[in-house]
Amino acid sequence: SYPVILILDRLHTWFWHRIYEGVRDVGIERFEDLAESHTLIYTPCHRSHLDYLLLSYVLFHRGLMLPHVAAGDNLDLPVVGRILRGGGAFFMRRHFAGDPVYTAVFSEYLYQVFRRGHAVEYFVEGGRSRTGRLLPAHTGMLRMTLDAHRRGLPRPIAFVPVYFAYEKVIEANAYLDELRGASKRRETVRGLFRSLKLTRESFGTVQVRFGRPIELATFLAKDGETASVRNLGRRILAGVNASAYVNAANLVALSTLSMPRQFIDESTLKAQIELCRDLVERDAENHGYAVTGTSVNEVIRHVEDLGLMDRERLADNAGDILGHDPATAVLMTWYRNNALHTIAAPSLIACLVVNRRGVRRAVVRRIFDVVYPYIASELSISGSGAFNDWLRHLESAGVIEQRRGALSVPTDPLRSFQLRLLANAVMPVLERFYITLALLRRAGSGGLGQDELLLECRATAARFSKLYGLDSPEFADARLFSSFLAELTENAVLTSDGDGRLHFDERVPDILRAGRSVVAVELRQALEFRGGDPGDR
Known part of the structure; x- marks a missing residue:
C-alpha cells in the first residue's frame, strides 16, 4: 500500500534521526542493473528488529522496488501487523515441521510472488543472533526458492547479501538478559510503545552494506543442479560477512576482550586498535571489508559516549585504564563476534607462534592449512585464508x-x-575444537555417539568457562560443537557406524599433539579433571 509506505517513510525518517547519528548505505551499484533483469532476493544478516525497516527505508530512498518481507508470525500483532502488511510484510510460522499442508500452501504462495517478479527479503539465519555471530543457515526458504526456480520463472533469481553494522544495537539489554539465561520476551504492542523510550538515547551510526549478488543460475551451473541447499546457505552467509564494516565498537571489543579481565591501559588499547585496523586495511584487496577511518582517540571517545566502556583514572600517573563492567563485557562479545572473522586468519597465525620460542614457517603453514578451513566454516568466511599474505602483513606490522x-x-x-x-x-x-577432539580421543574410535559427545563437550566447556572466568556466552553453545562435528564428518575425519558411534582416523591424534602447544594449560588441566588429556598420549 503506497499510502502506508509514505507514512512509514516519514515515521522512519524521524526515528532514524532521533536515535542514529547517521544511516549510510554502501554497495547499491553492485546490483542496480541486475534489478532490471532479475528477481532479487535480499538475504541480510539478522541482528535486530530494525533490520528489515532499515533495508526497506534505504531501498525506497534509492528508488528500488521494495521487497515483500518474510516475517515471523510473532510480529503479527494487533494493528501493528496490519501496518506491516501494508509495508510489504507477509507472515509465516516459525516452524513448518509436521504440517505438510501449510508447507505446500506457503511454498505455492512464495512461487506466485516470484512469478510476478516481486523482490523478496528473508533471513536465512531464521532468527536474530544473540551472540553477534551469523547463525547456521535455515534451509526451508532456500529449498522453496530452489523449487520455484526449477518449476520455471519469467525472470532469473539473484540473491543480494546484506550486512548491517550497528555501533550499538537497540535490543542490547534484552540480548544481555537472554545471554544470561532468561527466556526470550514475547513481542507485544505494549513492548512496542515502551521501545519509544529509545528515542532519548543515541545509538551511534549504522551502515547497510550490500554484498556481491549471487545469481542462482550461475551458482547451480558451477555446483550442479543437484547442489545442496546447505552449500547455497553457506555461500550467502559468506557473502554477508564479506561485506563487513569494522566500526569503533568492533575495534574496541576485539582489543579489550582479549585481556583476561577485560581492562587495558589506554596506550596499549590504542596500539591494539591500530594493529587490528592496519591488518584489515592491508588485506583490503583480498576481501570486501571496510574499517572506520576515524582517529584512535575518536574511536575510544565514541565508544565511551555510547556507554560501552568505562574509564578509571589511577593516582600513579601511569595512564588511564579502560574496560567494561561484567555485564557490559558480556554484551561486548556481541560486537567482537560481528567482526571476528575479519582478523581470524592473522589471529590463528598468532596462536601458532606466540607460545613458542621459534617455529619453522613450514610447520605453521601446515597446521594453518588444516585448522583454518574449520574456523572459516564456523565464522562464514570465504577464501582460503591467504597464509603468505597475512604472514607478510604481520611481519610488516612488527608483531x-x-x-x-x-x-x-x-x-x-x-x-x-x-x-x-x-x-x-x-x-x-x-579451544572448543581441542575440547571436541580431546574427548573423542579419550573415548577412543567408536566409543561415543554424537549426542553423548555433545553433552561431554558442553559440560567441559562450561566447567572451563566457570573456572577461568571466560565471559563468552557462545563458548559452550551446542550448535557450534554440532557444526564442528558436521564439518569433521563432511571432511571424512569422522564417520558414523550403524549404531551411531563416531569413528576417527589418525588425523585426530595428530592435531591434538600439535594443539598442545597452542591451547592454554588451564584447558588441559580442565580436561585432566574429567579423565585425562588425550593430547598426552
Whole structure:
C-alpha cells in the first residue's frame, strides 16, 4: 500500500534521526542493473528488529522496488501487523515441521510472488543472533526458492547479501538478559510503545552494506543442479560477512576482550586498535571489508559516549585504564563476534607462534592449512585464508619476526604483547575444537555417539568457562560443537557406524599433539579433571 509506505517513510525518517547519528548505505551499484533483469532476493544478516525497516527505508530512498518481507508470525500483532502488511510484510510460522499442508500452501504462495517478479527479503539465519555471530543457515526458504526456480520463472533469481553494522544495537539489554539465561520476551504492542523510550538515547551510526549478488543460475551451473541447499546457505552467509564494516565498537571489543579481565591501559588499547585496523586495511584487496577511518582517540571517545566502556583514572600517573563492567563485557562479545572473522586468519597465525620460542614457517603453514578451513566454516568466511599474505602483513606490522625460515615472537615487549592479544581473539574457537577432539580421543574410535559427545563437550566447556572466568556466552553453545562435528564428518575425519558411534582416523591424534602447544594449560588441566588429556598420549 503506497499510502502506508509514505507514512512509514516519514515515521522512519524521524526515528532514524532521533536515535542514529547517521544511516549510510554502501554497495547499491553492485546490483542496480541486475534489478532490471532479475528477481532479487535480499538475504541480510539478522541482528535486530530494525533490520528489515532499515533495508526497506534505504531501498525506497534509492528508488528500488521494495521487497515483500518474510516475517515471523510473532510480529503479527494487533494493528501493528496490519501496518506491516501494508509495508510489504507477509507472515509465516516459525516452524513448518509436521504440517505438510501449510508447507505446500506457503511454498505455492512464495512461487506466485516470484512469478510476478516481486523482490523478496528473508533471513536465512531464521532468527536474530544473540551472540553477534551469523547463525547456521535455515534451509526451508532456500529449498522453496530452489523449487520455484526449477518449476520455471519469467525472470532469473539473484540473491543480494546484506550486512548491517550497528555501533550499538537497540535490543542490547534484552540480548544481555537472554545471554544470561532468561527466556526470550514475547513481542507485544505494549513492548512496542515502551521501545519509544529509545528515542532519548543515541545509538551511534549504522551502515547497510550490500554484498556481491549471487545469481542462482550461475551458482547451480558451477555446483550442479543437484547442489545442496546447505552449500547455497553457506555461500550467502559468506557473502554477508564479506561485506563487513569494522566500526569503533568492533575495534574496541576485539582489543579489550582479549585481556583476561577485560581492562587495558589506554596506550596499549590504542596500539591494539591500530594493529587490528592496519591488518584489515592491508588485506583490503583480498576481501570486501571496510574499517572506520576515524582517529584512535575518536574511536575510544565514541565508544565511551555510547556507554560501552568505562574509564578509571589511577593516582600513579601511569595512564588511564579502560574496560567494561561484567555485564557490559558480556554484551561486548556481541560486537567482537560481528567482526571476528575479519582478523581470524592473522589471529590463528598468532596462536601458532606466540607460545613458542621459534617455529619453522613450514610447520605453521601446515597446521594453518588444516585448522583454518574449520574456523572459516564456523565464522562464514570465504577464501582460503591467504597464509603468505597475512604472514607478510604481520611481519610488516612488527608483531612477528622471521629468521632463517623460523617464525618467532618479537623481542620488543609491546609488539610481543600485541601478538598475544591478537592470538586471544580466536583462541576460544581453537579451544572448543581441542575440547571436541580431546574427548573423542579419550573415548577412543567408536566409543561415543554424537549426542553423548555433545553433552561431554558442553559440560567441559562450561566447567572451563566457570573456572577461568571466560565471559563468552557462545563458548559452550551446542550448535557450534554440532557444526564442528558436521564439518569433521563432511571432511571424512569422522564417520558414523550403524549404531551411531563416531569413528576417527589418525588425523585426530595428530592435531591434538600439535594443539598442545597452542591451547592454554588451564584447558588441559580442565580436561585432566574429567579423565585425562588425550593430547598426552
